[in-house]
Amino acid sequence: MALIEFTKGHGTGNDFVLVSDPEGRLDVSPDQIRYLCDRHFGIGGDGFIRAIRSSAHPEGDDRAEWFMDYWNADGTPAEMCGNGVRVYVHFLIAEGLISVDPGDSIAIATRAGIKDVLVDANEYTVDLGGWRLAEERLVTVPGLDVARPGLGIDLGNPHVVCALAHDGELEALELTSAPRLDPVPASGANVEFVVPREPLVTDGIAEVRMRVHERGVGETLSCGTGTAAAALAFRHWGGPGMPDDWRVAVPGGTLLVSMFPVGDIEHVSLSGPAELVYRGSIDLP
Structure with a gap:
């Protein structure tokens, strides 16, 4: 030893x-x-x-x-x-x-x-x-009655972000085992489940709440790249006018995500x- x-x-x-x-x-x-x-x-x-x-x-x-x-x-x-x-x-x-x-x-x-x-x-x-949009997948997880669409986000590691309607859905999730993804990604993916705060935007900063199942780990109290993926997905869904600064609440605390241009590429940062x-x-x- x-x-x-x-x-x-x-x-x-x-x-x-x-x-x-x-x-x-x-x-x-x-x-x-x-x-x-x-x-x-x-x-x-x-x-x-x-x-x-x-x-x-x-x-x-x-x-x-x-x-x-x-x-x-x-x-x-x-x-x-x-x-x-x-x-x-x-x-x-x-x-x-x-x-x-x-x-x-x-x-x-x-x-x-x-x-x-x-x-x-x-x-x-x-x-x-930089980041990019990836393939959409259906997400099946205990606690949700039907499969939900998930948006693929690539941040150098793979993510699938699934929007939920309210905190009750988020809290009902059973994340002890990996959510089922269709189609199945070749190398797996981190899966984020996200609920918007009400109101979504306050003083130019949007806020969402998230739980995550991390590939190769299980549910964790936080996932840094996962919070970035969650913010990017919600901004994508919201369309023009969505802010570039996002506050993401996870079970372990709160992280700040920001998007900004670097030349012709948009970068995303994580602070915490x-x-x-x-x-x-x-x-x-």
Whole structure:
């Protein structure tokens, strides 16, 4: 057995097991990741993040010193995590691996490309990059009497967003198992269920409430890229006149999503807190 040091962190309740491995010397298998993320036998988390330099990882990018090696709780690699990348930068700062001041931005390499993270006094803002509409799918989930249409949103990782009529429908959902999607996506998808607030727009900011089933994890208290997908879907449905700033309430808190042009491409950003909860060590089986 190998003893490793870890840190537990979260962003609006979306929690992660983080380890520092700058030179890529740590070999953690998918089975060991499942063990670490198990809430009964391990540490517990929605995902596993290894802090490794881009130069030490085969998927690294020389445009960024650090690569976020992110894995879902079921031991499968994932392209990106909007909450995870904010917590990752907070971890790099706490570990003394980077030195930044409020107002600085740092580039992080991910499997979905480079993500720029702005460090503020109390929160982090990540530029998730461009996005695109994807295939529509029917969504079937216990708690809803009929299948509902879902809009596909690609943010480097796949999402399907389903609009519901009221809070009662949202609260009735049973998300312990993955919603059924038709047609079935080849690599799965995160599925967001969203209800608009009444009124939808106040002082130029729209607000929605969301629950999510994350691919490879299950229902989580928050999903960063999922909140962006939810806001993008509702703006798409609302048409011209919808705002570019959205407040998305999730079970773990509230995140701010904003859309803005970068050249000929529209980008979307995600702002919210990141916290480190505790440190420890554990034997890997």
